[in-house]
Amino acid sequence: MIFIDACFGKDTPHTPVWMMRQAGRYLPEYMKVRQKAGDFLSLCKTPELAAEVTLQPVDILGVDAAILFSDILVVPLEMGMKLEFVKGEGPQFPKPVICENDLSALDINRAVENLKYVYETIKITRSKLSHENALIGFCGAPWTLATYMIEGSGTKTYSKVKKLLYTNPRFLHAVLFKVTETLKLYMEEQIKSGVNVVQIFDSWASALEDSAFFEFSWRYIKEICAYLKSRYPHIPIIVFPKGISGYLDKIDGDFDVFGVDWSTPIELAKEKLGHKYILQGNMEPARLYDKNAIKNGVEHIVSIMDARRHIFNLGHGILPDIPVENAKYFVDLVHSLTKK
Amino acid sequence: MIFIDACFGKDTPHTPVWMMRQAGRYLPEYMKVRQKAGDFLSLCKTPELAAEVTLQPVDILGVDAAILFSDILVVPLEMGMKLEFVKGEGPQFPKPVICENDLSALDINRAVENLKYVYETIKITRSKLSHENALIGFCGAPWTLATYMIEGSGTKTYSKVKKLLYTNPRFLHAVLFKVTETLKLYMEEQIKSGVNVVQIFDSWASALEDSAFFEFSWRYIKEICAYLKSRYPHIPIIVFPKGISGYLDKIDGDFDVFGVDWSTPIELAKEKLGHKYILQGNMEPARLYDKNAIKNGVEHIVSIMDARRHIFNLGHGILPDIPVENAKYFVDLVHSLTKK
Numbered sequence: 001m002i003f004i005d006a007c008f009g010k011d012t013p014h015t016p017v018w019m020m021r022q023a024g025r026y027l028p029e030y031m032k033v034r035q036k037a038g039d040f041l042s043l044c045k046t047p048e049l050a051a052e053v054t055l056q057p058v059d060i061l062g063v064d065a066a067i068l069f070s071d072i073l074v075v076p077l078e079m080g081m082k083l084e085f086v087k088g089e090g091p092q093f094p095k096p097v098i099c100e101n102d103l104s105a106l107d108i109n110r111a112v113e114n115l116k117y118v119y120e121t122i123k124i125t126r127s128k129l130s131h132e133n134a135l136i137g138f139c140g141a142p143w144t145l146a147t148y149m150i151e152g153s154g155t156k157t158y159s160k161v162k163k164l165l166y167t168n169p170r171f172l173h174a175v176l177f178k179v180t181e182t183l184k185l186y187m188e189e190q191i192k193s194g195v196n197v198v199q200i201f202d203s204w205a206s207a208l209e210d211s212a213f214f215e216f217s218w219r220y221i222k223e224i225c226a227y228l229k230s231r232y233p234h235i236p237i238i239v240f241p242k243g244i245s246g247y248l249d250k251i252d253g254d255f256d257v258f259g260v261d262w263s264t265p266i267e268l269a270k271e272k273l274g275h276k277y278i279l280q281g282n283m284e285p286a287r288l289y290d291k292n293a294i295k296n297g298v299e300h301i302v303s304i305m306d307a308r309r310h311i312f313n314l315g316h317g318i319l320p321d322i323p324v325e326n327a328k329y330f331v332d333l334v335h336s337l338t339k340k
Numbered sequence: 341m342i343f344i345d346a347c348f349g350k351d352t353p354h355t356p357v358w359m360m361r362q363a364g365r366y367l368p369e370y371m372k373v374r375q376k377a378g379d380f381l382s383l384c385k386t387p388e389l390a391a392e393v394t395l396q397p398v399d400i401l402g403v404d405a406a407i408l409f410s411d412i413l414v415v416p417l418e419m420g421m422k423l424e425f426v427k428g429e430g431p432q433f434p435k436p437v438i439c440e441n442d443l444s445a446l447d448i449n450r451a452v453e454n455l456k457y458v459y460e461t462i463k464i465t466r467s468k469l470s471h472e473n474a475l476i477g478f479c480g481a482p483w484t485l486a487t488y489m490i491e492g493s494g495t496k497t498y499s500k501v502k503k504l505l506y507t508n509p510r511f512l513h514a515v516l517f518k519v520t521e522t523l524k525l526y527m528e529e530q531i532k533s534g535v536n537v538v539q540i541f542d543s544w545a546s547a548l549e550d551s552a553f554f555e556f557s558w559r560y561i562k563e564i565c566a567y568l569k570s571r572y573p574h575i576p577i578i579v580f581p582k583g584i585s586g587y588l589d590k591i592d593g594d595f596d597v598f599g600v601d602w603s604t605p606i607e608l609a610k611e612k613l614g615h616k617y618i619l620q621g622n623m624e625p626a627r628l629y630d631k632n633a634i635k636n637g638v639e640h641i642v643s644i645m646d647a648r649r650h651i652f653n654l655g656h657g658i659l660p661d662i663p664v665e666n667a668k669y670f671v672d673l674v675h676s677l678t679k680k
Contacts, residue, residue, distance in 0.1 A: 159659055162626035166633040206583075209624040209655075210605045211640075243546075246585030246604045264586045265550045284549040286502035293506040300551075315549075319499055 003065045003134035004196055006311050007236030007256050009278055015307050015338035016064035017331055018136070020240075021317030022057040023069045027324060029056050040085050044070050047120035054125045058133055060324065061331045065134040065197070066125060068190070070118055072140030072201060075182060076149050078114035079106040089153070096152030096160075103175055112185045119193040126194035137195030139187055141202035141241070142179040142224075143217035149175065158207045165216060172216065180220045184227045191232050199238040199259065200224060206243025213247055222253040229254045238280055242316070248272035262315025266304045274309060282315035283330075288322040291329055298333050307338040343405045343474035344536055346651050347576030347596050349618055355647050355678035356404035357671055358476070360580075361657030362397040363409045367664060369396050380425050381417075384410050387460035394465045398473055400664065401671045405474040405537070406465060408530070410458055412480030412541060415522060416489050418454035419446040429493070436492030436500075443515055452525045459533040466534035477535030479527055481542035481581070482519040482564075483557035489515065498547045505556060512556065520560045524567045531572050539578040539599065540564060546583025553587055562593040569594045578620055582656070588612035602655025606644050614649060622655035623670075628662040631669055638673050647678040 003016045023030055033053050037043035044050060054069040073091050077083040084092050097103055126135050140148075148154075150161040150172075164172045187198055205217055218241070225237050240259030251258065251273060260269040260281035269279055283301060287293040301312070312334045318327060343356040363370055373393050377383035384390060394409040413431050417423040424432045437443055466475050480488075488494075490501040490512075504512045527538055545557055558581070565577050580599030591598065591613060600609040600621035609619055623641060627633040641652070652674045658667065 157659060159626065159661065162624075163629045166627055166630040206603060209602050212624070243583070243603070246608050262549050263546060263583070268586050284502075284552070286499065287506055289503045290506040319497060321499065 001132065001134050001196065003311070004236060007197055007238070007278055009309055011340075013340055014335050015302075015305075015310050015312050016134075017312035017334040018063040018065040018067065019057070019061075019314050019318045019327065019330075020067075022061070022063060022067065022327075023053045024318060025320035026318055026322045026327065027056055027060065029053075029060065040071070041083070044074060045117045047117055047124050050117075050121040051124035051128065054121065054135075055128055058129065061328050062335070063331055064132075065136050066129055067136040067199070068118070068122060068125065068138060068195065070121065070138070072138070072145060072203075073148060074115060074118065075111060075139065075179070075186060076106075076145055078111040079108070079178075079182060080110065081106065081149060091148070092153040093149060094152065097146075097149045097175060100171070100174075103171075103178060106178060108178065108182045108185065111182050112189060115186060115189070118186075119189055122190060122193035122195055134196040135194065136197050136199055136238075137187065137190035138199045138201060139183050139190075139224075141200050141205070141217060142176045142183060142220040143208070144202050144204045145179050145183075146172065146175045147204050147207065149179075158204070162207070165212060169216075176216065176220050180223055183224050187224065187228055188231065191228070191235050195235070197236045197238065198228065199240060202239070202241040205241035210247055213241075213244060214250060217241065218251075218253075225253050225255045238311075240280075245269075252276075257311060259313070260315065264315075266301055270304060278309050278311060279305065280311040281313050283313070285314045285316050285319050285322075288314070288318065288326045288330060291326060294326060294330050294333065298330065298337060302334075302337050307340065312338070341472065341474050341536065343651070344576060347537055347578070347618055349649055351680075353680055354675050355642075355645075355650050355652050356474075357652035357674040358403040358405040358407065359397070359401075359654050359658045359667065359670075360407075362401070362403060362407065362667075363393045364658060365660035366658055366662045366667065367396055367400065369393075369400065380411070381423070384414055385457045387457055387464055390457075390461040391464035391468065394461065394475075395468055398469065401668050402675070403671055404472075405476050406469055407476040407539070408458070408462060408465065408478060408535065410461065410478070412478070412485060412543075413488060414455060414458065415451060415479065415519070415526060416446075416485055418451040419448070419518075419522060420450065421446065421489060431488070432493040433489060434492070437486075437489045437515060440511070440514075443511075443518060446518060448518065448522045448525065451522050452529060455526060455529070458526075459529055462530060462533035462535055474536040475534065476537050476539055476578075477527065477530035478539045478541060479523050479530075479564075481540050481545070481557060482516045482523060482560040483548070484542050484544045485519050485523075486512065486515045487544050487547065489519075498544070502547070505552060509556075516556065516560050520563055523564055527564065527568055528571065531568070531575050535575075537576045537578065538568065539580060542579070542581040545581035550587055553581075553584060554590060557581065558591075558593075565593050565595045578651075580620075585609075592616075597651060599653070600655065604655075606641055610644060618649050618651060619645065620651040621653050623653070625654045625656050625659055625662075628654070628658065628666050628670060631666060634666060634670050634673065638670065638677060642674075642677050647680065652678070 237255040238257040245264035577595040578597040585604035602624040
């Protein structure tokens with residue numbers, strides 16, 4: 001597979017490309033299946049339908065990899081937290097984790113067992129996906145999940161979880177530890193079910209100052225990487241800690257690909273990390289509003305990466321109001337400009 | 341004034357300290373005046389009361405500078421845009437700027453004239469403030485204001501303004517140009533009314549990729565700096581483009597102090613900009629939840645800056661649920677640890 005070769009730094013006929021949230025609302029085909037499923041969570045929990053939307057972008061856009069359709073929050077859900085998707089307000093845990101009792105009530109093994117709809121989605125998808133295309137499994141990073149679990153919803157200030165971090169770090173570490181243990185086993189099951197590569201999304205890495213990022217987020221990501229690498233060295237690991245361009249000097253760990261968000265100049269990522277890791281990214285998603293902006297963006301990144309040690313992607317998820325035609329233009333352009 | 345000396349890199353008996361949003365909800369004395377005023381906007385528009393809350397943190401906490409109590413959005417408001425502060429939802433412009441006609445309806449001179457309640461607040465405050473303490477005037481950066489004016493409210497995705505940026509950059513530049521012209525005159529009036537230093541807040545700088553930041557935000561900030569510096573060289577200028585740690589290499593312009601947000605390691609800011617500019621910042625505001633966290637944070641920053649070419653501040657606004665006692669502990673600690 002071109003995608004897997006690229007993750008390991010091997011030469012490939014072109015730079016592989018995919019997009020975060022590529023199975024999403026900008027695709028009319030996705031919206032149809034979503035309506036059939038009822039709500040978002042039902043779609044995640046119905047393997048036949050989840051597999052269908054996972055495969056759509058490969059067929060429609062020609063991306064080199066499919067990413068499992070699911071949500072990072074199914075993990076706390078199946079650990080035992082009630083999860084609601086409130087329209088217009090995003091996901092919410094009405095009973096967030098506040099004290100030791102809340103944490104004790106969460107169950108690692110139950111989560112790994114209950115998440116079987118994810119494993120089933122992977123099996124169906126892998127059986128239908130061409131052998132040319134990789135299937136990417138994923139999870140949220142422990143810090144990002146713990147933040148949701150403690151805040152109870154999205155947050156602008158992160159004040160609950162940060163208050164905990166500075167006043168009761170031991171309890172926050174206990175939450176992070178339990179989530180990390182769950183994620184190790186969960187990712188292991190994803191691999192056993194057939195994913196070819198995994199990505200760890202730390203969407204809220206940017207909420208943490210330098211020292212706090214390394215103590216409360218990065219060390220747990222590294223733990224998951226070490227666990228998986230020692231058992232499945234042939235499965236590439238992609239990490240995506242969003243918005244930490246100030247901390248690149250101290251990034252290390254046993255993974256293969258570093259996901260660069262759009263706020264980190266690709267030149268800077270290459271200088272700091274390009275010799276150690278394959279880079280993934282990082283076109284500004286809003287460039288997909290305009291073909292000329294796409295062209296300038298792709299050309300710039302190609303001029304820096306020179307189609308080596310690179311996987312093309314957006315620097316964050318595709319926006320829901322992007323024309324499908326533009327997304328396809330992006331994918332085609334990457335393929336043609338990086339062809340060897 | 342110690343504060344002004346520090347802005348120009350002169351030796352001072354201690355490192356001056358203030359906090360963004362220091363006149364704010366965490367202070368019971370502020371809440372009393374706020375209630376008296378009715379709503380937030382009425383407080384901004386009532387010079388006697390706005391001056392009163394401006395002075396409170398100097399008296400209560402002993403900070404070295406007062407910052408004018410106002411809001412960055414009074415500028416688009418007085419240019420002619422209806423502004424509403426909806427409880428729990430933040431500020432909103434119900435009729436955002438969408439087309440040329442919307443932009444034409446906005447008036448530079450009317451804004452500069454109508455903002456006289458700000459100039460009056462400055463005059464009252466300056467007359468009551470000790471000559472030891474500086475009074476900081478401020479405005480939002482053109483990019484941040486234009487974003488509010490185009491999005492109509494706070495936004496997570498910035499999709500309207502970014503769509504404009506990549507599909508119709510000329511119109512966005514026209515908006516930015518008009519806001520910039522207004523801000524030059526507005527800041528000039530603030531200086532004539534008595535502020536001793538000015539700060540330009542680019543709270544949403546972090547919404548822009550590298551190239552877009554320099555084209556749509558930074559060049560307009562530099563224009564305002566150049567305008568003011570050529571006329572008022574004795575007034576220090578502080579810039580605060582938030583969340584751009586990846587772009588520090590390309591920062592230049594005619595200002596005195598660079599405000600470092602908490603997500604930019606102070607070591608990195610010192611390495612990239614410390615020789616050219618005085619640095620302001622950058623303690624993580626959430627550290628104020630805990631005295632031990634305050635102590636570690638202040639000690640770390642002092643160890644890097646060594647009480648030279650530095651103004652102490654938080655790396656973003658103080659949070660509304662911080663105990664006043666902790667804020668005072670922070671200010672006192674900075675003074676004692678940097679005393680010469």
